[in-house]
Amino acid sequence: MLNLLKGKLDSGTREFFRHGKNYLTASVFIRGLSVISIPVMTRLLTPSEFGLIAVFLSIVTTLSIIYGLGTQTTVGRYFFETNDDFGDFLGSNFLYLWGVGFILSLTTYAYKIEISELLDLPLPMLVFAIVIAFTSATYATVEAYLQVTKQSFLFTRISMFRGIFSLVITITITYYLNEHRYLGTVYSMLLFSCIFFFYSLYLVRNIVGFDFSWNHIKYSFLLGGPIILHLLSSHIINTFDQLMINKMVGAKETGFYSFAYKVGMIFQMIVISLTQSWNPIFFESLKHKNYDNIDVISIRFSFIISALALIIVMFTPQISQILAPEAYSEAISIIPVIIIGFMFQFLYVLYIGYAFYAKKTATIALITLLCGVFNILMNYIFIPIYGYTIASWTTLATFLLFFIAHYINVRLFIKPERVMAFKGVVLPVLISMLLILAYSVV
Template identity: 40%
Template sequence: MFFLKKVINRLDTDFSELLSHAKNYVSADVLAKGLVFLSIPILTRLLTTEDYGVLGVFTSITSMLIIIFGLGIRGSVTRYYYEDKNDFDKFLGTNISLLLGFGLISLSGLYFFKDIFSSFFETSPNLFTYACLVAFFSVMFEIYQAYLQASKRSKEYSILSMIKSFCTISLTITIILLLEKEKYLGQVFAELIVIFLISFYSLFRVIKISKINFEKKYITYSLVFGIPVVFHLISQTVLSSFDQIIINQLVGEKETGIYSFAYQIGLIQSIISMGILKAWTPIFYEKKKNKEHKDIENLAKKYSVLIYILALCLMLFSYEIIYIMADEKFHSSQTLVPIIVLSYVFFFLYTLYVGYSFYHKKTYLIAVFSLITGVANIALNYVFIPIYGFQAAAYTTLVSFIILFGLHYINVKLIIKEENIIRLKRLLPNLVLIIFVFLLFVGIKSFLTNYLLILFTKLLLIGLVVVFFMKKRAF
């Protein structure tokens, strides 16, 4: 308790505000995704690796379709909220009309060509149709979340997210137990039922704060801001999940299932990073607007230290997490988790710099660099997976996220020419330290055979790193 109190007393006001909202977002994401992780020991025993592979492909398709149906308007809602105008209700109403109309037209078109798409994704037409429906209903929920995030209503955001996850997991397990075959449909049906209900709730809440209309100036704002974001987000999805589709195409459902499981464990890093990012974004916008550039850099450094410590813990304890969470048939995914975790560290670094592009409304630049990275990732996967097996996908993802981070840093530094950019020397030395500590452990572990000694070494290294950062007053 003394240690915790000492840390809290050292936090400045900005960092405290970041952690206050981040606590709600991260708690929601951790509890929501935590339910998923708690269900893994059950699901890995109820489902085969092939079932996991099918669900991995389903999730990848759904993620991409949500982006397409959403037209990037979630980001424009968050940005317009800070425009110092009194017409946010009209802006929101126009976008609701646009999304519902576009979504229904897109849904009809995709259903008409479902056989072609399902053939490409190596899945059934029915599963593709279910993915389309889940994506369509998810859009309104995302818009309501964007409003809650922009207005800093993090508690409501958190509660809604947790309810959604709890209902989905509970229903998934129930349906799986009732099914005699194709048990993976338990999760598919559960997601469809829950998102159908929660989307109508979200629509009702959004309409209450909107004035439904259809004005050209609002559509122009949203599409100019949002369409490049669509390409950016699709590229992001390609980086994070399209490799599962490629593994399914080139290797098979079993290997896709093992890789999907490894990604679920690695996503713990993403959950924490994205939870803090949701708190970071409105604070970043406010401080940019007030020209508090030094505060942004100081906050980013402290933010990064939290992410690095988490990454080190996950990389060191990936074996224990997998052993506890999964059936033996998934244990071969152990070596992939540290690589996936490190990939998401570079994804976090990228989010710090892409915020400048969003602030300056240079979203077309975001799209260009993200597309370059997405294409590179696809090419690398198609080249290296046939040679080195499905494990190569983890390394191609790491390389791709490093490229993404590098391109967006160059974008802000040389193209947008932001004078008050967060300096790399405030971020990278600590990351180098974390990577060195992990590699040091790998070297030490090769000489140890006793598990208790291995466990002691992990805890000692983490303790030393935390003490080092406290001595440097890094957070």
């Protein structure tokens, strides 16, 4: 039966599913390890230590975005240029990352005491965060190379290996520390970021060249610079609502919303995993003007996402019972709203690809910034009035605005030779949304 189904699919769709399966496997595996670690770490750490790790991880994420300089995007885009100097481009970007990263590290270290006090973070943790962000930027760039070259199986194996051993080392170090046990996570991240820094260089040893070119740096600076703002704004959108709920309503309500958001992120994880498979196929199809391939795969992609969203919503009560005690049950009502928001995120991710291909990253950053401001304003106005549940609706509205803005940008400003079939992509999503709302009301 499976072979018969494979025979009915075109090669592009089979390729999409093959790579999508690998990325999804890696995402599910890593997310599963994260879930497994929660009951273990909460028993090894005090609540304050657990909270300190959360702050540390947020800072590492922020610094990693800055140190990354948007090179994940530029490497992915330059690969599809007609130039035959990709190896030298990759090498120039490594030198660019290390040079700017070194300057950023010196600057941050010079003001380490002031920054540590501002963030209310122990000074050693700030220094470790700088080192982790610096080394992680190189590996993240190589990850982008693995994705555009469709080495999804290798990507998955590396992710799973890193996830397993990182968890084991973290728990082991934490267990044997007599005090400051929160440093177990920090030491583990530091160890693996350094290991994978050198391993990433080993992976590209046969293709990377170090014939430095300022044109390569200029390309990355102009294309990747705005991406930093885009990623930072996206990071704010994903975390700021919880900070505002905690400030305006209370910690208990923040816990409810955070739980609902994490359940919704099961669906988001699927979207992101399949998007990792979609992007290289999309860029390659645009390069060769294979627009029919884009239409066929994007429509099937849309049907899959729409069906999965509906299935997850239908089993939301059961999923929630497995993940949390009954005390969290009141948060179940907003999970469908959060999932619908992520469905709009899926739609805008499809259309944002045209902007990436056209190198309009400044426009991407501007749209993300405006949507981020919109999200913060809506939460600031409505959370005090309607409570924490309204944050799910403001998130939905923000992703809807993202989709509308990127669709208008593609149609009116980028104007590609041909845009993917709008009805075929959007209609299944809208039908699924209506069914989700109807199911939630009933």
